[in-house]
Amino acid sequence: MNNFTLRWYKGAVIIMVIAALFTGGCSSTAGVEATGKKTWNQEGAPELSKRIVINNRSLASDIEIIDMKSTLAGDLMKVQVAMRSRDRDIVQIQYKFDWFDAEGMEIGANQGAWKPFLIYGREIRTIQGVAPDPRAREFKLKVREPDNT
Amino acid sequence: MKKSITHVILLGFSVVAFSFAGCATAPNVQYGDFGSAKPLTTEFGSSDLQQIAEAMVDSLVTFPPVVELTNQRRPVISVDRVKNKTLQHIDTESITDSIRAKLIKSGKFRFIDRTTDTALIDEIKTQQESGLVDKKTAVDFGKQIGAEFLLTANFSEIRQKAGSVTDVYYKFTMNLKNLKTGILEWSDEKEIRKVSQRPLLGS
Numbered sequence: 001m002n003n004f005t006l007r008w009y010k011g012a013v014i015i016m017v018i019a020a021l022f023t024g025g026c027s028s029t030a031g032v033e034a035t036g037k038k039t040w041n042q043e044g045a046p047e048l049s050k051r052i053v054i055n056n057r058s059l060a061s062d063i064e065i066i067d068m069k070s071t072l073a074g075d076l077m078k079v080q081v082a083m084r085s086r087d088r089d090i091v092q093i094q095y096k097f098d099w100f101d102a103e104g105m106e107i108g109a110n111q112g113a114w115k116p117f118l119i120y121g122r123e124i125r126t127i128q129g130v131a132p133d134p135r136a137r138e139f140k141l142k143v144r145e146p147d148n149t
Numbered sequence: 150m151k152k153s154i155t156h157v158i159l160l161g162f163s164v165v166a167f168s169f170a171g172c173a174t175a176p177n178v179q180y181g182d183f184g185s186a187k188p189l190t191t192e193f194g195s196s197d198l199q200q201i202a203e204a205m206v207d208s209l210v211t212f213p214p215v216v217e218l219t220n221q222r223r224p225v226i227s228v229d230r231v232k233n234k235t236l237q238h239i240d241t242e243s244i245t246d247s248i249r250a251k252l253i254k255s256g257k258f259r260f261i262d263r264t265t266d267t268a269l270i271d272e273i274k275t276q277q278e279s280g281l282v283d284k285k286t287a288v289d290f291g292k293q294i295g296a297e298f299l300l301t302a303n304f305s306e307i308r309q310k311a312g313s314v315t316d317v318y319y320k321f322t323m324n325l326k327n328l329k330t331g332i333l334e335w336s337d338e339k340e341i342r343k344v345s346q347r348p349l350l351g352s
Contacts, residue, residue, distance in 0.1 A: 004153065005152065005153065005156060008153065008156050008157070008160065009156075011160075012156075012160040012163065015160070016163055073210070073211035073216055074210070074211070074216035074219065074220060074257075076210060076211065076255070078211055094186050096184070108254070112184060113183070113184035113185075113186065113196060113199035113200070113203070114182075114184050114185060114186040114196070115186060115196075115199075115200055115203070116186050116196070116200075128207075129207070130206075130207040130210060130211055132251065132254055132255060133254060133255050133256055134255075134256065146186070146187065147185060147186075147187055148187065
């Protein structure tokens with residue numbers, strides 16, 4: 001291969017990489033899920049068993065779930081999740097709550113809507129949710145980047 | 150010379166192939182997500198309706214005096230029309246429909262609906278006067294339960310425009326009025342801001 005062809009191939013590789021960067025990364029709707037289940041420990045005191053699943057590493061590097069609390073408003077489960085932004089700029093996210101009863105059946109399956117939320121630089125903000133009816137014992141908070149497709 | 154032309158053609162094809170391989174080409178019509186929160190314009194949208202309905206319901210059912218009241222019994226509520234003070238034509242009844250449905254599903258309240266009263270009066274009249282219905286199963290006039298509370302709401306917007314930026318602020322205020330005493334037992338508002346910026350190039 002002569003020098004001319006080699007330069008063409010180098011240029012081709014650079015152009016292909018740039019094209020792939022622009023088109024290969026459509027925004028991801030994978031997000032972060034935080035689950036809390038109301039249980040009772042051995043003394044009979046209520047506890048929240050928590051679990052966090054991260055499906056989007058770049059979102060998890062922007063926001064961090066630092067606390068999950070639940071209480072009762074009457075007989076409705078009320079949940080508060082505190083999130084901290086690790087970014088210096090505004091982070092825009094969307095969130096949704098899913099609720100499950102004592103048997104693990106979803107209450108109001110596929111009826112919720114995503115809600116927009118923004119966190120300022122390095123701020124801690126809380127997201128609160130109220131169960132749709134008194135059967136709820138478990139919640140799942142889903143957080144994702146805004147869907148711009 | 151011929152070799153470099155083939156190389157250029159191959160390069161051109163590979164660039165085109167890469168640019169199409171990034172995102173799958175979508176069909177022209179497809180079902181979307183009803184719960185999507187992607188704003189198209191600064192006008193009132195479906196996501197705003199959903200946010201308002203959820204915020205109002207969450208606030209009402211967790212308000213301590215209302216929690217105390219609903220602990221003992223299920224109060225009867227009537228829903229008034231929303232006062233639309235915005236410049237847009239908005240079907241505000243669909244907002245109150247969503248709120249009412251969620252409140253009924255919570256099991257804490259009972260509702261009456263005046264909008265279907267003409268059909269109701271026709272039906273009871275037929276049952277009473279036509280002679281077709283067995284008197285033992287016919288429904289009598291004057292036996293309905295009266296509403297104790299009235300749900301009223303105001304919806305307003307503040308619109309600002311500066312150059313290429315349009316900023317619209319919506320405020321939905323809802324009150325629960327006690328019909329006997331006239332007192333507003335609960336009141337809350339939901340604020341939404343939508344900002345749109347015209348891009349430098351294109352439309």
